[in-house]
Amino acid sequence: MTPRAAAASPAILSILLIPGLVIVAAFFLIPIARVAFEVGNGPEGWATYLLILTNGRYLESLIQTLAMSAGVTVMALILCAIVGLFLVRNRFAGRSILIGTLTLPLSFPGTVVGFMVIMLAGRQGVIGGLTDAAFGSKLVFAYDIAGLFIGYLYFSIPRVILAVMASAEKLDVQLEEAARSLGASRFRVICDVILPGLMPGLISSGAICFATAMGAFGTAFTLATDIDVLPMVIYTEFTRNANIPVAAALSIVLGLITWACLAAVRSFTGEGKNIAVRGGA
Secondary structure, X not given: OOHHHHHHHHHHHHHHHHHHHHHHHHHHHHHHXXXXXXXXXXXXXXXXXXXXXXXXXXXXXXXXHHHHHHHHHHHHHXXXXXXXXXXHHOXXXXXXXXXXXXXXXXXXXXXXXXXXXXXHHXXXXXXXXXXXXXXXXXXXXXXXXXXXXHHHHHHHHHHXXXXXXXXXXXXXXXHHHHHXXXXXXXXXXXHHHHHHHHHHHHHHHHHHHHHHHHHOOHHHHHHOOOOOOHHHHHHHHHHOOOOHHHHHHHHHHHHHHXXXXXXXXXXXXXXXXXXXXXXXX
């Protein structure tokens, strides 16, 4: 490279960075600054953030959202670790169809997932019909936190199982055979060989699952009869109560929690290569 070309490279790179900087400013920095301004411009000023901890409804909503997101993440990791490892280690008729079915929810918006939960556990759902025929009363749980849990778990499975399968394909079977030859039990092989190998995929997909469940709105909106998770509270405060400062403060808190979760995983896993762009629900 000539000295002139070397001198021109930084200028060219700066020009190429302009579109990216414009997009980041327009769709991230400016909206975040605007939301933060609305918090400080409210009647309580920056003390609006304290309402989240002092107001019973907001605090309960935050705790409920954190607990449900954590529960969905743990359940998805357990199920997908077992199923993903089985699918990688075994070949059978219909395997491709099963994998395609498990990843199908990636193409569904949250409202569709919510409607499917209603068809499963709503007043006219399959479970209600079966329990009515068997016991004379309908079991309906689509419109409370249990229904939302099932919906979030449903659209979380594809995000987790793909990462688990990718990690499972990289496992060295010879290490497992060596551990067994040295007298290790199946339980010790799982704990000392298989789980450490799956851990990068479990951690990264778990973070995506948690962050998605924290901020998912479409499914909660479809099922919102007796559900008070944080996205629904933000929607209610903004549209029905016109309480823009509180809605903005809750939005900032929700964004910080999801960002901190993903940032912690990136730090824990190094460069965070397994962190993918999370989809909305």
